[in-house]
Amino acid sequence: MILELKDICKEYVQGKMTVPVLRDVCFSMEEGEYVAIMGPSGSGKTTLMNIIGCLDQATSGTFFLDGEDVSKCDDNRMSDIRLRKIGFVFQNFHLLPRQSALENVELPLTYAGVPKKERRERAVEALSRVGLEDRVDFKPTQLSGGQKQRVAIARALVNRPRILLADEPTGALDTKSGQQVMELFQDLNREGVSVLMITHDRDIASWASRMVEIRDGILKRGGES
Ligand code: ADP
Ligand code: MG
Numbered sequence: 001m002i003l004e005l006k007d008i009c010k011e012y013v014q015g016k017m018t019v020p021v022l023r024d025v026c027f028s029m030e031e032g033e034y035v036a037i038m039g040p041s042g043s044g045k046t047t048l049m050n051i052i053g054c055l056d057q058a059t060s061g062t063f064f065l066d067g068e069d070v071s072k073c074d075d076n077r078m079s080d081i082r083l084r085k086i087g088f089v090f091q092n093f094h095l096l097p098r099q100s101a102l103e104n105v106e107l108p109l110t111y112a113g114v115p116k117k118e119r120r121e122r123a124v125e126a127l128s129r130v131g132l133e134d135r136v137d138f139k140p141t142q143l144s145g146g147q148k149q150r151v152a153i154a155r156a157l158v159n160r161p162r163i164l165l166a167d168e169p170t171g172a173l174d175t176k177s178g179q180q181v182m183e184l185f186q187d188l189n190r191e192g193v194s195v196l197m198i199t200h201d202r203d204i205a206s207w208a209s210r211m212v213e214i215r216d217g218i219l220k221r222g223g224e225s
Helices: 045-052 075-085 101-111 116-129 145-157 175-190
Strands: 003-014 017-029 034-038 060-065 086-090 163-167 194-199 210-215
Touching: 003 045, 017 045, 034 045, 034 175, 045 060, 045 163, 045 194, 075 086, 086 145, 101 116, 101 145, 116 145, 145 163, 145 175, 163 175, 175 194
Parallel strands: 034 194, 034 210, 086 163, 163 194
Antiparallel strands: 003 017, 003 060
16 A cells, blocks of 8 residues: 555644644555546645655544554655655745756656766656657757656656645646646556646546545545545
């Protein structure tokens, strides 16, 4: 099991009010699966993704990632898990604007202490994997939306993560570029990468092999792998 969430609750305190955002979420995923979590805006998708991505802690409940109890981890351990086990893809790419595609993709390897030569090689390899071998020296402003997202996917893969997490990966793209990103995810999943994608778009969700719905912070049954 790559992911195992049990009775995950998340609430935010605002003034005197406590706002529940996730309520007793149970969800699990096998290694190599491709799952989409679907729900309308405000249903708690990003909140859930941030917990799964070790960017945020739940208020209560247990969460195992790759066999490790993340609910018991401190901040240092959480950043280490993020760096080594998780690849992130966001709606708005989150690329550094002044750095080339190559430098953006190299960044996680720099954090991981990989020597320069190997860094270069692996970043070029990841960019080739997403079909951008002829764009390594381009800056984000010189790339289309679809190309920017492919750079972000190369960056997400370069540390060979255990799971790829994507929050609305096609949300900022036109239909054709969105389709290309979905084809890429499908290929990666067929090569063995576990993929968890969040979307409010049913057509996009249907690319996954399993779909789970969330509404008002409640994940519908079917979340168990
Ligand atoms: P989605 O990604 O499905 O659109 P979110 O997870 O971003 O939804 O948000 C779910 C709910 O949690 C929303 O009602 C939002 O206002 C609330 N929320 C998210 N982050 C915070 C925060 N930091 N403080 C207070 N409320 C928040
Ligand atoms: Mg969101």
